[in-house]
Amino acid sequence: MKKAMLIVNPSSGKEEALNYVEELEGILNQQGYEVSVSQTEKELDATKFCQSACKDEFELVISLGGDGTLHETINGLIDEQHRPKLGIIPMGTVNDFARALNIPLDPEKAIDVLRNHQTRKVDIGTFNADYFVNIVAVGAIAEATYDVSPEEKTKLGPLAYVVEGMKTLASNPSYPLSIEHDGEEWEGESLLFLAALTNSIGGFENLAPDADVDDGVLHCYIIKDINVLKLPAILTSILTGKLKKNKDVLYFTARNIRVSSRENLVTNVDGEEGEKLPITLGIKPSHIEVMVPLTE
């Protein structure tokens, strides 16, 4: 019999993931799957559950959670020989990966995708010895996102990050960065460096409009050291999908990147705190297979 695992984070977003388990089990049973349900309690549980599903040759793993749960689930399958197909029921506050793949944000509609779907191969980013699926950010705004409490996220959704980011921008902090990419080098003061795999970042689907989940490159933005008066223009270009055209922004695509600084800077990886600089980034093209809506 085919085997499917549901990885459920009951604490994600508005804390509703458990409400959908029974319905999902019913659908998967009808499709001939034997279903096991694994409920996460803490960090890295999703990775361990997913690793065991790979070792036991499951055909399908479904993540019911936000981007954090998904990030951990995907980290559990990347290095495995047998990699199950991945289903996504978005339950988080932002759900960037689901947005990038046109998976509906309404859980009921996302469940419908499992009934009627196609699969799409998706690139995975490498971050030192780990992996990411959305974004790596370096800079004070990236750090500010750690200050967002789970309560604020539940209440405000993506806006919680904007509020925290704005508080940081008021002091306009920039850092000296050195960025090597595919043999080229950039050095200077930067407010923020972003390396994106998908178009949707922090719920803004226009941030990296050129980034497609299977284009085999990282889309990078260096927001240079700028006067605080220019920040509204940067914000407008983010909202209108024209960030790369802003003259205070350097845009490039790359497959191999090294970021370093003489300052002791931490990073943000898929919305969570990552290792300090220096970091090495790369890409594994079309590495995992995800269930997505049918295209007409």
Ligand SMILES: Nc1ncnc2c1ncn2[C@@H]1O[C@H](COP(=O)(O)OP(=O)(O)OP(=O)(O)O)[C@@H](O)[C@H]1O
């Ligand atoms: N039962 C649990 N209670 C609290 N935290 C948990 C539990 N299970 C897992 N976690 C941790 O919660 C983290 C965040 O989960 P997730 O990203 O799914 O939700 P979210 O933060 O509400 O959504 P988003 O990432 O969209 O903001 C996970 O990375 C995991 O480490």
